[in-house]
Amino acid sequence: MALLSISEPGESKPTVHAIRKRAVGIDLGTTNSLVATADAGKVQTLCDHKGHCLVPSVVHYSNDGTVMVGDKAVEKGSSDSRNSISSVKRLMGRGFNDVDYDLAYEITENADGGMPIIETSAGSKNPVEVSAEILKVLANRGEEELGGELDGAVITVPAYFDESQRQATKDAARLAGIKVLRLLSEPTAAAVAYGLDRKQEETVIIYDLGGGTFDVSLMRLEQGIFRVLATGGDTALGGDDFDRAIINWIISESGLDEKLSYDRRNAITAVARDAKHALSLDEKTEVSFENWSATLTRDTFNNLIDQLVESTIKACRRVMRDARMDISAITDVVMVGGSTRMPRVRERVAEFFQAEVHTEIDPDQVVAVGAALQADVLAGNKYGDEVLLLDVIPLSLGIETMGGLIEKIIPRNTTIPVSRAQQFTTYKDGQTVMSLHVLQGERELISDCRSLAKFELKGIPPMVAGAAIIEVTFQVDADGLMEVQARELSTGVASSVVIKPSYGLEDKDIEKMITDSFTSAAADKDARALQENRVEAERIIEALENALVEDGNELLDDNEIELLNEGITKLREMITKQDADAIRTGAEALNKASLVFAGRRMDSQIKSALKGHTIEEYD
Amino acid sequence: MAITLTESAARHVANQLASRGKGVGIRVGVTTTGCSGMAYVLEFVDDLDTTNDEVFEDHGIKIVVDPKSLVYINGTEMDFVKVGVNEGFEFKNPNVKGECGCGESFNV
Numbered sequence: 001m002a003l004l005s006i007s008e009p010g011e012s013k014p015t016v017h018a019i020r021k022r023a024v025g026i027d028l029g030t031t032n033s034l035v036a037t038a039d040a041g042k043v044q045t046l047c048d049h050k051g052h053c054l055v056p057s058v059v060h061y062s063n064d065g066t067v068m069v070g071d072k073a074v075e076k077g078s079s080d081s082r083n084s085i086s087s088v089k090r091l092m093g094r095g096f097n098d099v100d101y102d103l104a105y106e107i108t109e110n111a112d113g114g115m116p117i118i119e120t121s122a123g124s125k126n127p128v129e130v131s132a133e134i135l136k137v138l139a140n141r142g143e144e145e146l147g148g149e150l151d152g153a154v155i156t157v158p159a160y161f162d163e164s165q166r167q168a169t170k171d172a173a174r175l176a177g178i179k180v181l182r183l184l185s186e187p188t189a190a191a192v193a194y195g196l197d198r199k200q201e202e203t204v205i206i207y208d209l210g211g212g213t214f215d216v217s218l219m220r221l222e223q224g225i226f227r228v229l230a231t232g233g234d235t236a237l238g239g240d241d242f243d244r245a246i247i248n249w250i251i252s253e254s255g256l257d258e259k260l261s262y263d264r265r266n267a268i269t270a271v272a273r274d275a276k277h278a279l280s281l282d283e284k285t286e287v288s289f290e291n292w293s294a295t296l297t298r299d300t301f302n303n304l305i306d307q308l309v310e311s312t313i314k315a316c317r318r319v320m321r322d323a324r325m326d327i328s329a330i331t332d333v334v335m336v337g338g339s340t341r342m343p344r345v346r347e348r349v350a351e352f353f354q355a356e357v358h359t360e361i362d363p364d365q366v367v368a369v370g371a372a373l374q375a376d377v378l379a380g381n382k383y384g385d386e387v388l389l390l391d392v393i394p395l396s397l398g399i400e401t402m403g404g405l406i407e408k409i410i411p412r413n414t415t416i417p418v419s420r421a422q423q424f425t426t427y428k429d430g431q432t433v434m435s436l437h438v439l440q441g442e443r444e445l446i447s448d449c450r451s452l453a454k455f456e457l458k459g460i461p462p463m464v465a466g467a468a469i470i471e472v473t474f475q476v477d478a479d480g481l482m483e484v485q486a487r488e489l490s491t492g493v494a495s496s497v498v499i500k501p502s503y504g505l506e507d508k509d510i511e512k513m514i515t516d517s518f519t520s521a522a523a524d525k526d527a528r529a530l531q532e533n534r535v536e537a538e539r540i541i542e543a544l545e546n547a548l549v550e551d552g553n554e555l556l557d558d559n560e561i562e563l564l565n566e567g568i569t570k571l572r573e574m575i576t577k578q579d580a581d582a583i584r585t586g587a588e589a590l591n592k593a594s595l596v597f598a599g600r601r602m603d604s605q606i607k608s609a610l611k612g613h614t615i616e617e618y619d
Numbered sequence: 620m621a622i623t624l625t626e627s628a629a630r631h632v633a634n635q636l637a638s639r640g641k642g643v644g645i646r647v648g649v650t651t652t653g654c655s656g657m658a659y660v661l662e663f664v665d666d667l668d669t670t671n672d673e674v675f676e677d678h679g680i681k682i683v684v685d686p687k688s689l690v691y692i693n694g695t696e697m698d699f700v701k702v703g704v705n706e707g708f709e710f711k712n713p714n715v716k717g718e719c720g721c722g723e724s725f726n727v
Contacts, residue, residue, distance in 0.1 A: 004661045004708045006635055006645055 021151040023181065023379035024142035025189070025371025028135065028155055028169065030089040031211025031239060031338070033057050034365060035138040036372035037145060043193075043369045046141045054364060057211075058086045059133045061122035069137040081266040082106060083120045087240060088134075090212050091116050091127035092172070093165030104266050131172035139178050152181040154375035156367050158213045159185040159231040162395065162440065163452065163482055163499050170481075181378040186210075187217035188228065189370030190336045193361055196221055203329050205319075207349055208367075209312060210337035212238040216316050218323050232319040237311065239276075239339040245304040246272035246287075246296070254292040276301075280341045302344045309348050316352060333357045338364050393418070395450075397474055397482065400437035402427055403531035404446045409474045412442065421473040423489075427539065429546060430462040434470055438484050438499065444524035445531075452499050457486040459493040465543065530580040537575050537587040541568050544594050547601060555600045567593050620693040621675045622647055622682045628699040628708060629678030636663070643667050644674075644681030647697065648688035659692075659710055 024046075027034045032054040036045040047053040052071060060073035061083045068076060077084030081104045091099065096109035096116045107116040110126070118125045135155075142150055155178075157169055166183055173180045187206035196202060201221060208215040215233040247268055251258055260268065271289050275296055278285035284297040320327060330353050339345060340363045350357045361369065398408035401424070410420050426434065434457045441449030460468050469489045476482045485496035544564065552561050567590040574586045624632065636642045644667070648660040664683050667674065673689055675682040684692070695712040 004659060004710075006632070006708070007660075007662045009646070009662050009665055 021379035022142070022146040022148055023151055023372075023375035024139070024146070024153045025368050025373070025375045026135065026138050026153050026155045026178075027186070027189070027365075027368035027371060028089065028131065028138075028157075028172075029057055029210055029367075030087050030213060031057055032364060033134050033138055034368040035141050036365070036368040037142060038369075038372040038376040043372050044145075045365050045368060046145050048141070055134065055137060056086075057089065057134055058084055059088070059130050060084045061120040061125065063121045065122050067122075067133055069133050077104075077266060078270070079263065081262045083122070084266075085118055085120070085125070085130050087212050088118075088127050088130040090236065091118075092131060093162070093168035094127075102265075104262050104269075128168050128172045128175060131169070132175035135173055135176035135178055139176060150178065152179040152375065152379055154181050154184050154189075154371045154378060156184050156186045156189045156371050158208075158233070158235065159187055159215050159217050159228070160213070160233050160235050161185075162450075166481060167499075181375055184371055184374055185215075185217070185228070185231075186336065186367045187215055187219065187231070187334075189367045189374065190334050191219055191221075191370065192373050193366045193370035194334055194358065196332075196334075202331050203325070205316065205330050205333045205353060205355075206336060207312070207316070207333055207340065208233075208336035209339035209345060210238050211339070212236070212240050214238055214312055214315065216312070216319050218319050218325065229325070230319045230322040232315045232322065234311065234315060237308065238337075239273075241308055242276055242305050242339060242342070243269055243272045245308065246275055246301070249296070249300075249304055250287060250289055250292075253294055254289065256289075256292075276342070280343060298343070305342070305344060309345055312345075313348055313352050316349075327353060330355045334366075335359045335363050336366050393476060395440045396442055397452075397476070398439055398441075398449075399424075399472055399484075400439060400446050403535040405444060405528055405531050406439050406441065406446050406449050409472065410476065419473060419475040421471050424470045424472055425466045426460065426463065426468045426470070427465055428542070429464050431465065431468070432460045432462055433458050434460060434486065436472065436484070436486050438482075438497070444528040448524075452482075453484070453497045455484075455486075455495060455497040457488065457493065457495040459491070460488045461491055465539070526580065530578060530583070533580045533583040533587065534575050537571055537583050537590075540587050540591055541571060544568065544590070544597075547594075547597065551601050551604065552597075555604060556597060560597070564590075564594060564597065621677070622684055622692065622694075623675075623696045624677045624680055624682070625696060625698045626678060628697045629680050631699045631708075632680050639663065641665060644683055646672075646683045646685075647692065647695070648685055649691050660688075661708060 022037075024035050024037045027036075033056075034045060034054055036043055038044075045053045048070075055070040056074045058070065058073040058077060060068040060076040060080070062068070062076075073084055077086070083105070085105055087103075091107070094116065096107065099107060099116055106119045108119060108124075109115075110117050115126060118127070118130065139150055139153065142153070153173070155169060155173055157166055161169070169183060170180055186208055190206050190208065191204060196204060204219045204221065206215070206217040206219060208217075213233070213235055214237040215231065217231045218229045220227045220229050250256070250268060250272065268289055271287060275285050275287045279296065279298050279301050282298075284295055287294055287296045333349060333353050333355050335346065335349070335357055340349075340359065346357055346359070393410060393412065393414055396408045396412045397410045398406045399422075401407045407422070409422050410418060424434075435454065436457065437446070437454045438452045439446055439449040440452050443449050457470065460470070471487050471489055473485045473487070474482060475485070482499040483496060484499065485494055487494040545568065548556075548561065548564065556564075571583075571586045571590050574583050577583075632645055636644075642663040642665055644664045646660065646662045646664050650658055650660050664681070667681065667683070671685065673684050673686060675684070682697075691714055692710070692712055694714065695710050698709045698711060700706065700709050
């Protein structure tokens with residue numbers, strides 16, 4: 001049933017529409033950002049009065065508190081680079097320690113949490129605040145075009161963005177006063193833009209080489225529905241790195257001192273970028289910086305960047321492997337991001353996938369176009385053939401178990417939204433509190449994974465170890481944000497946490513985490529076995545010791561007690577060693593040795609329970 | 620029979636009349652269109668003319684219907700619903716035999 005609104009007298013249209021919602025799609029990029037809006041499938045990218053559609057993702061802060069965004073900020077940046085913040089997307093949701101590359105501005109570490117803080121002459125700014133300034137400009141553009149306050153926006157993020165990076169993006173939107181209809185992954189948006197949903201069955205690669213991030217996504221289209229089969233990439237590879245390749249070439253060719261001032265570094269970056277753009281069209285270009293100049297040919301440039309291009313191909317290969325799919329299955333490749341204009345990139349991608357490479361839609365705009373189409377649907381402006389999108393989580397999510405191991409609850413590449421539950425139990429007699437540690441990663445030991453949150457479930461009724469049943473539920477919504485709940489089933493006491501990860505955690509590169517999990521699979525398996533056996537052995541020792549204190553003197557003679565104590569000492573010694581098998585056999589032996597004792601305890605408990613009662617009472 | 624409003628629909632109509640600053644009620648009707656034959660019309664009413672139109676009142680809101688439309692929508696209850704970010708009025712019309720998929724038009 002369509003929803004109606006009341007019209008002015010005589011103005012009812014033959015088909016009565018609900019109020020048209022003002023919704024936009026925003027591509028919040030590392031280098032450039034863009035806003036677009038869709039009406040009944042027709043998309044318009046929104047430009048300024050000069051006809052510039054791309055907004056450089058640069059924010060300039062002046063001494064007097066004036067904030068400039070986009071082209072004006074870039075202009076200011078050439079003379080005042082310390083107050084011109086570019087590529088802030090790379091800092092979103094990251095810790096200070098994650099920033100191991102050069103920036104043209106200064107950052108310091110936030111006192112509480114390690115979030116990077118940008119020092120400008122207008123004061124300290126965090127990445128979320130800077131991003132919000134860019135979003136405000138884009139939202140304004142949308143409001144002007146649509147004639148009123150926005151009802152919502154779809155903002156795109158790289159498929160590889162983890163929970164904290166997504167949360168930071170949402171925070172920035174909230175700060176800018178934008179209601180986020182959904183965070184959409186960039187490759188998914190690109191597929192929507194190309195209208196691939198209207199095709200029957202396709203297997204598509206989205207190759208997105210933007211200003212600062214590289215994403216490759218393998219998507220399957222079935223009956224008009226997108227499914228992301230696998231994603232890969234590098235959160236710190238993009239056009240900036242190709243610029244750097246030219247900068248390094250200029251420095252080595254011209255004999256400049258590598259330690260450039262902020263302003264000179266900014267100027268040389270502009271020269272490098274111009275050269276890169278020229279080489280997408282021409283075979284050679286003149287490069288000049290200050291008093292020095294030289295010719296850069298496309299061949300030389302290709303040599304400079306081959307390693308970078310190859311690393312993207314490597315990521316493509318890994319995605320195919322993750323999905324256990326042969327390259328021949330790929331029907332189309334969609335190119336996204338300004339860096340895919342480089343002829344070398346197109347060549348290598350076409351060569352690798354042996355498929356047609358699509359570049360019809362402006363690679364800078366394609367993501368915003370898809371976001372706009374999606375925003376239109378989510379805002380409720382389109383009632384018919386709605387597009388359903390399925391995304392995946394980039395890294396496995398799990399919980400710490402005894403012995404510092406991670407139990408994965410939701411494996412990597414599971415489509416979201418998703419909800420999974422698993423049951424755990426108490427480890428000690430009378431345990432009333434359970435502390436839960438939520439982690440993200442592919443490895444077996446928690447020290448190799450990324451910590452997301454810790455919380456406690458209190459009020460578990462005291463029971464013997466293993467009797468309480470704690471159900472832990474992981475729920476990931478369509479935006480990739482997660483809620484973890486722990487519930488004791490007999491009483492219903494529950495505790496939960498919504499993952500709003502602190503920004504300062506050691507955020508190792510996701511790609512590295514995945515490769516590490518492959519290279520250290522065998523070692524991880526052994527480490528897990530050792531830890532599991534240790535935990536089990538300790539549990540047996542503790543149970544036996546408790547029993548000995550309670551009933552030992554009553555039910556066992558001195559000889560029997562001594563034998564069991566000896567067994568305990570021996571097992572304790574084994575636990576300190578690295579032999580997993582020995583610990584297991586030792587634990588089994590001790591368990592067996594204590595069987596007689598356990599039997600007697602059982603009998604004695606039944607006797608005392610029946611004491612003073614007649615058999616008739618139990619009829 | 621009559622046209623009725625749910626409490627929530629009446630509240631929203633009253634609010635919209637108040638923020639508009641004029642008007643005495645709403646007009647509900649049908650018009651021929653769409654894939655399934657007919658669509659609803661929903662307008663503000665500024666001048667009440669009872670010579671041709673039927674006027675109902677529910678929850679203090681005057682509802683004006685032309686006699687031709689009434690045969691198609693008599694007994695309809697008008698509701699105000701929210702679906703996600705989308706909100707608006709919905710008609711529960713007992714006369715409807717079929718609707719097009721989008722719900723914009725119907726037949727009797």
